Amino acid sequence: MKKIALIALMLMLCVTTVGAYTFQFIGPPKASGSLSGSVGEVILVEGISDNIPPGVSMTLHVTGPLNFYLTRPLIVQNGGYFSTSVETAGFKEGSYRFEVKQNNEYPLSSGRFWFEVRLIDRALLLTMISPLRQEYNGELEIYGTVQDLGTGGVELTVSGPSGTYFGPEWVSTDLLGRFYKTVNIDGFGTYAVRIVDRAGLIDTVQIEVFRETATPPTTIGPTPSTKIVSASATASRENPAYFVMRTLTGPVTLSTSLGIDWVIEYIDESGNKHVVNNFGADKAETVTIDGKGGTIYIRAYPDQGGDGTVHLYGQNVVSLTVSAAASDRFGELQVPGDTQAERSPVLLLLPFVALAVVVVLMGKKP
Known part of the structure; x- marks a missing residue:
């Protein structure tokens, strides 16, 4: 009886040893069963086994939101390595479970043969x-x-x-x-x-x-270009930045970068000068101009002191370039409040009022 019991125990141990197939994930899933990623990333599932023979097949099951279900075959290679990849483009945001299902002829022992990935749609x-x-x-x-x-x-x-x-x-x-x-x-x-x-x-x-092969249909009026052209230069009130912008026909958009309260002066294609200073440093100055296929001259500088790099962005334009020669189109930059047009009318009338008072006083003398 003792011999029979011993033989039975040895057979059980052999069966247990043969059935104890296992593997380990490679990479982040090995360290943690809870991961995060972005929708659109490729999730690589890799593992390695010490005792699953090459050629054995297993299955990766992926489940997720809205009854999502996907499978991928896993074939063990020489050295016990296996891998597959899952492209997550088009996946819904949420948590997905990746689990390796065993081959019934090679049952897996106890362990963690799954991991979860929280996908965020950035x-x-x-x-x-x-x-x-x-x-x-x-x-x-x-x-x-x-x-x-x-x-x-x-x-x-x-x-x-x-x-x-x-x-x-x-x-x-x-x-x-x-x-x-x-x-x-x-x-x-x-x-x-x-x-x-x-x-x-x-x-x-x-x-x-x-590549356009057919003759485009006739349209009424020009179609503005969506192409964005940019240029940048260092600017201060003492040394403004000057640019030349060559336009296409139709609405032309010109805007600045943020971070500094920029002032834009521009001379349009009719020779008229404009000054744009509607916002502070936290919002871009933007102006829409009627483009005629000509040239616009631009001067940019900070509203206050100091200097910085101004970035200009033009849409529906042929080109936007830095040009020191454009400075000849503008006069000397005036300090705010220093021009005759900005002086108060009351201040301009004070000399005449004073003269009138003197005349009246002199007329009253005996």
């Missing part, structure tokens, strides 16, 4: 200003804003039919979170623009570039 922070459908001209216009980003900058990567065209490379943003980049491209097709900040992926935007 694309809601992004507003693209440049069109998502652009006619091919050799350049791709990328212009947008990221809510609450400020001057933190964004990392751009542009890929398309021939591979990677730009990046990954960081570009600056202004106080409003605006970024602008022109990338050279070599043909029409779909281009993917990946936009990342220090917190992670914001979004990957698809821009379709087409």
Whole structure:
């Protein structure tokens, strides 16, 4: 009886040993079962086993909001390694559970063979200003804003039919979170623009570039260009910045950067001079001009003392460039309140009033 019991115990131990298949996740899921990420990221699921034979298949089950369900095959390779990836573009915001289901012929022992990822849809922070459908001209216009980003900058990567065209490379943003980049491209097709900040992926935007083949329909009046052109220069009241802007026909928009209370003076295509100073340092000065395909001369400087870099943005324009020669179009910059037009009419009349009083007093002498 003792021999039979011992044999039975040894058989049980053998069965237990054979059935104790296991693996460990590689990367962040190994350290924690609760992770976070952004919608649009690719989630890599990797693991390694010491005792699951190569060729054995398992299944990754992904469940999430609104009865979301997805599966991926996992095939163990030499050395016990297996992996798959899950593209989360188009996923709803919420929590997703990633669980590896065993092969019944190779049952897994007890352990954590799952992890959860909380996906946040950061694309809601992004507003693209440049069109998502652009006619091919050799350049791709990328212009947008990221809510609450400020001057933190964004990392751009542009890929398309021939591979990677730009990046990954960081570009600056202004106080409003605006970024602008022109990338050279070599043909029409779909281009993917990946936009990342220090917190992670914001979004990957698809821009379709087409080549016009048919004769465009006749339209009444010009169609303004959505292209944004920018230029910048250091400016102070003692040394203002001067620019030349060549316009297209139709409404032209000119705006400044934030952070300093800028004053814009411009001479329009009819030779008339205008001064724009409607807001403080927390809001951009913006003016809309009737473009006629001519030249506008611009002078910019701080409303108060000090100096800084002024960034100008022009829309529906051919070009916007820094030009010291444009200073010849403007007169000497006057200190506020120092011009004759700004003096009080009462002050101008004081000498005449004083003269009248003297005449009256002299007339009353005996």
